[in-house]
Amino acid sequence: MATTADDARSRSAGISYQELIANDVVAPPAPLTWENPLDVPVTSVPVTRYTTQSFYDLEMRDLWPRVWQMACREEEIPNVGDYSVYEIGLYSIIVVRTQEGIRAHHNVCRHRGRKLVDFDGHAASFICPFHGFSWNIDGSSRSVTSQWDFPHIDQKNFTLTPALADTWGGWVFVNMDMEAESLASFMGDLPTHFAPWSPENRYIEAHVGKVMKCNWKLCQEAFMEALHVITTHPQILAGIGDENSQYDAWGNFSRAITPNGTPSPHLRSAPSEQEMFDSITMRALDDPPNPGVPESTTARAMMAAGARAGLQPIVGDDVLLADAEVSDSIYYTLFPNFHPWGGYNRIVYRFRPWQNRFDRSLMECYYLSPFAGDRPDPAPLHLLGEDEPWTNAPELGLLAKVFTQDTFNLPQVQAGLMAAQYDEVFLARYQETKLRHFHHLLAQWLR
Ligand code: FES
Numbered sequence: 001m002a003t004t005a006d007d008a009r010s011r012s013a014g015i016s017y018q019e020l021i022a023n024d025v026v027a028p029p030a031p032l033t034w035e036n037p038l039d040v041p042v043t044s045v046p047v048t049r050y051t052t053q054s055f056y057d058l059e060m061r062d063l064w065p066r067v068w069q070m071a072c073r074e075e076e077i078p079n080v081g082d083y084s085v086y087e088i089g090l091y092s093i094i095v096v097r098t099q100e101g102i103r104a105h106h107n108v109c110r111h112r113g114r115k116l117v118d119f120d121g122h123a124a125s126f127i128c129p130f131h132g133f134s135w136n137i138d139g140s141s142r143s144v145t146s147q148w149d150f151p152h153i154d155q156k157n158f159t160l161t162p163a164l165a166d167t168w169g170g171w172v173f174v175n176m177d178m179e180a181e182s183l184a185s186f187m188g189d190l191p192t193h194f195a196p197w198s199p200e201n202r203y204i205e206a207h208v209g210k211v212m213k214c215n216w217k218l219c220q221e222a223f224m225e226a227l228h229v230i231t232t233h234p235q236i237l238a239g240i241g242d243e244n245s246q247y248d249a250w251g252n253f254s255r256a257i258t259p260n261g262t263p264s265p266h267l268r269s270a271p272s273e274q275e276m277f278d279s280i281t282m283r284a285l286d287d288p289p290n291p292g293v294p295e296s297t298t299a300r301a302m303m304a305a306g307a308r309a310g311l312q313p314i315v316g317d318d319v320l321l322a323d324a325e326v327s328d329s330i331y332y333t334l335f336p337n338f339h340p341w342g343g344y345n346r347i348v349y350r351f352r353p354w355q356n357r358f359d360r361s362l363m364e365c366y367y368l369s370p371f372a373g374d375r376p377d378p379a380p381l382h383l384l385g386e387d388e389p390w391t392n393a394p395e396l397g398l399l400a401k402v403f404t405q406d407t408f409n410l411p412q413v414q415a416g417l418m419a420a421q422y423d424e425v426f427l428a429r430y431q432e433t434k435l436r437h438f439h440h441l442l443a444q445w446l447r
C-alpha cells in the first residue's frame, strides 16, 4: 500500500504478511491471522533510560519488585525439594517445588541476612551457612540456633519473606508484590495466542547465556524488530521479508512476524526462488549444495515442506503444521523482558541486568523443542563471558553466527549513547512498534 509518511497505516511496499499467508499451502492457525496495530503516542525514548544509574535505580525500585517475570521452567525443578535461584538486579528469589505446589521466597536469611542458598539445588530444608537457622521449603521456620537466646522471635511467624509464584506454558513466573494482579490477568490473551503450539510440551534442548556490555533494554530491543536485518544480516535478504513484517500489540504483550521464503523489499532486483531458498537455509561454504527448487513450487513452500517433514514424526501426524508456523519468525514479548517465539521456532529469549549494573546485561537464549516419548532432561545454563563468542556454544548451531551479528553492534551502541549530545532516540512508527509499546508500558510503571 503506497502511503504518505504521516498516514498511520503507512506500510512498506510489497506483499503484506496477511496477503502472503493467504497463499500458503497449509493455512495458518487463527492467531497468525490477527492484527492489532499499536496506537500509542511514544515515538522517542530519552537517552538516559539506557545510560544512567538513576534510571536504573528507578527500574529497581518501581518495576522489578512489582512485575511478573519468568524465573525458570517447571522441568528444571521436577521433584519436591528442587529449587532454582532467580536473580534480578539486587533481588534474589528461591523458586522451590513443595508438596503443595511451586512456591517463591526471598533468598535472604531472616537472622542476619546471609543469602540462604548460593546455587540451584535440592533440599529438604534451607539451612543458613552462617549460624544454622533453618526453614522448611514452604518457608516456615524449622529451627532457630540457641533458641533460648531469641525469646523475642515468634517462630510461628518467622517465615522466609514470600513472593508470588505461578505458571503458564511450562514456565514459572514470580512477582515480589504480594498484592499484584494475577499472572493470568497480567498476560491477558497471550495463552490464547500460544494455544496452537502448547509450550508446556517442549523441553529445554539448549540454554545459553551471554554477558553483554550494554543496558538490558538496549540488548532486548535488538531482537524486537526486523529493521536491522538490511545491514546486520545482509546475507539473508534474498529470502526474508524484513520490511514486510507485521507488528502488533495487545495489553502487556506485543508481537512481530517476519516472513521467510519471500524477498526483502529493500532488494533492487527480484531474487530467484533458488536464491531465496539458499539464503534462508544459511548453507555454510563447505556444505554440500542445496537441492534445487523445482519449477512447480516456491522457496517458501519447499522450506515449509522440509521443516514439516522433520517435525511431523515428533509432533505426530494428526498435528497440521502450517507453512507460517514452521517457517516464519514469530516473536512475542511479554513485558518487561520475556520473549517466547511462536510457531515451531525453538527460540525463547530473556534479558535482565547483570550484576546489578545499568551497563551490563545477561542475554539468555533457550531452545524449547518438541519431543516424542519421555521428556528429555533439560540442558543446564551454558554461560558465556562478555568477551566470549556465541560460537563457543555449538549447541546453538548456525544461529550462533546470527547472534554474533546481532550482538556485534551493542557495546558500540551503549558507548555511542554514553557519548551522545542529544536527549532522545527516535523510533520508527511501525517497524519499531514493539519498542514503542515497551517504553509506553515502562513509563506507566515508574512512579
Ligand atoms: S545470618 Fe543466617 S543464620 Fe545467621
Ligand SMILES: [Fe+2]
Pocket: 222, 228, 229, 232, 233, 406
Ligand atoms: Fe537479528
